[in-house]
Amino acid sequence: MKRIISLILACLLALSFAACSNGGGNEATPAPQDANAGGDENASAAPKPTEPPTADPTKPPEGDPQAVPQCTLAQYPKVDGSTANIPMAMALVQLVTGCTEEEAENTINFSTTDFSYDALNKRDCSMLLVYEASKPTKERLDPENTFDMRPIGLDALVFITNVNNPVESLTEEQLRGIFSGRIKNWSEVGGLDQPIVAFQRPVLSGSQTLMLDLVMKDVPMAPEDEILVSSTMSDVIVDIAAYDNSANAIGYSVYYYAQNMYNQPNLKFIRIDGVEPNFASINAGEYPYINPFYAILPKTGVDQMAKKLVDWLETEAGQYFVAACGYVPYMRGLDLEGK
Numbered sequence: 404m405k406r407i408i409s410l411i412l413a414c415l416l417a418l419s420f421a422a423c424s425n426g427g428g429n430e431a432t433p434a435p436q437d438a439n440a441g442g443d444e445n446a447s448a449a450p451k452p453t454e455p456p457t458a459d460p461t462k463p464p465e466g467d468p469q470a471v472p473q474c475t476l477a478q479y480p481k482v483d484g485s486t487a488n489i490p491m492a493m494a495l496v497q498l499v500t501g502c503t504e505e506e507a508e509n510t511i512n513f514s515t516t517d518f519s520y521d522a523l524n525k526r527d528c529s530m531l532l533v534y535e536a537s538k539p540t541k542e543r544l545d546p547e548n549t550f551d552m553r554p555i556g557l558d559a560l561v562f563i564t565n566v567n568n569p570v571e572s573l574t575e576e577q578l579r580g581i582f583s584g585r586i587k588n589w590s591e592v593g594g595l596d597q598p599i600v601a602f603q604r605p606v607l608s609g610s611q612t613l614m615l616d617l618v619m620k621d622v623p624m625a626p627e628d629e630i631l632v633s634s635t636m637s638d639v640i641v642d643i644a645a646y647d648n649s650a651n652a653i654g655y656s657v658y659y660y661a662q663n664m665y666n667q668p669n670l671k672f673i674r675i676d677g678v679e680p681n682f683a684s685i686n687a688g689e690y691p692y693i694n695p696f697y698a699i700l701p702k703t704g705v706d707q708m709a710k711k712l713v714d715w716l717e718t719e720a721g722q723y724f725v726a727a728c729g730y731v732p733y734m735r736g737l738d739l740e741g742k
Contacts, residue, residue, distance in 0.1 A: 469720035472711040476500045479510065480529035480709035483519035485609050487558065487660040488532040488696065491728045495532075498724070499712065516609035520544055523699065529706035530713060531699040534558070534609035534657070535616070551702050554695035555716045557731040559658040560613040561680045561692075562673040565650035570594040572674035575691065578618055581653065584625030589651060601625065602654035610657055617692045658685065663729045685731045686739065695733055 479500050482492050493507045502510075514522055517540045522528045524544055532555075536546055546552060562578065564570065570593055573581075580586035581601055590596045603624060604611040615624070653673070656665075658680050661672070672680050675691050684690040698713040700706075715721045722732040726739055 469715065469718040471720070472499055472708065472715055474499060474708050476502045476506060476510070478708060480706045480712070481527075482511070482530050482532060482709075483522045483528040484513050484531045484533035485516045485519065485696070486513060487534070487609070487657050487664065489513055490664065491725065491730060492532050494724075494728050495712065516612070517607040520546060520550075523701060524549065526701065526704065529700075530709040531697065533699060534696045535612055535694060537607050537609075537612045538615070539607070546699075549702065551700040551705075551713075553698045553700075553713055553717055554733045555698045555721070556696050556725045556733050557685055557693055558696055559680050559685050559690050559693050559731075560610060560617055560655055561658045561661055562653060562655050562675070563661060563670050564653045564673055566669055566671045568594060568650035568653075568671075570673065572677050574676055575618070578675070579620075579622045582614070582619065582624055583622050595650075597651040600652040602652060604655070610655055613657070613692065613694055614655055617694060659730055682731055682739075686735075696730075 476496070479496055482496075484492065489511055492511050492513070493504070496502060496507045496510055497504065500506075513519065516534050517537050519528070519531050519533050520536050520540050521544070523531050531550075536544070540546075562573070568589070570589060573592060577586060577592050581592070581599055582603070586592060587599055588596060589599055604614070661670075674680075678684055678690050680690050680692075685693055698716050700709055700713055716725065719734065719737070722734040722737060725732045726737065732739075
């Protein structure tokens, strides 16, 4: 985690913020949540690190009309959310309070996606930086009517396999076949004559929610006695890399985590219908499995500093901050040259 925060601290976001200060920037519209356009770039190598953002996201810009809210560390609201949003949460508390990295790290205790929705519902925290809740949590809490949900960024469900696996691209139908258990051998999708070992995530994980909603839809996943479940986000990546020292495993994670928080050099992303998951294809809405993540407040009893933070994250300056932390911003039309 310290390595990730150090990377964020080394970034140069001042040019982007300066554009906001000068009244620049293009008119922004929300990015599409799903699309099926394609391309055919080479994805045989291991995932390449996203180019670092262009300035330090923990330092507020001078003279920015969309001023960053400021408060002391003692006044800072308690924030919960998803594992993949921890780097943003740490950068945000440093930006707002001027605290050190160590102090910021001590404020962050994220309980993971679905548990954080429960925490906000019980007012154990004041705001969330979080991915979409699972179906059971939605049915129990009715988030759209219980919470004030603001999309602030985009992430994508990505599929990971060993670099030695010759399969570079799969269709959406092939993915459903693999994870439903209908397709059992890599030779059925253009690979070697090897059994497919498909890893899943627990039902109350953010990536499993995306898998069910974006990929499987109405197709049931393979039964429990035919699957391997990786408990944590890091586990699934380790499991794919280590499984039997072979190239026959496949699993999934969210793009930000697999690319920036737990990148492994012996793994690669599978293209979907020829489209490689990367910052550009997600920002353009070309990659098919895109979903927003949110800053969320309760609808009643709102902490006013938390509201200021959420409001700011929706501004153009706040969206440049999201990009500076290595995430794909929800707002379209930003000058993200070099991303």
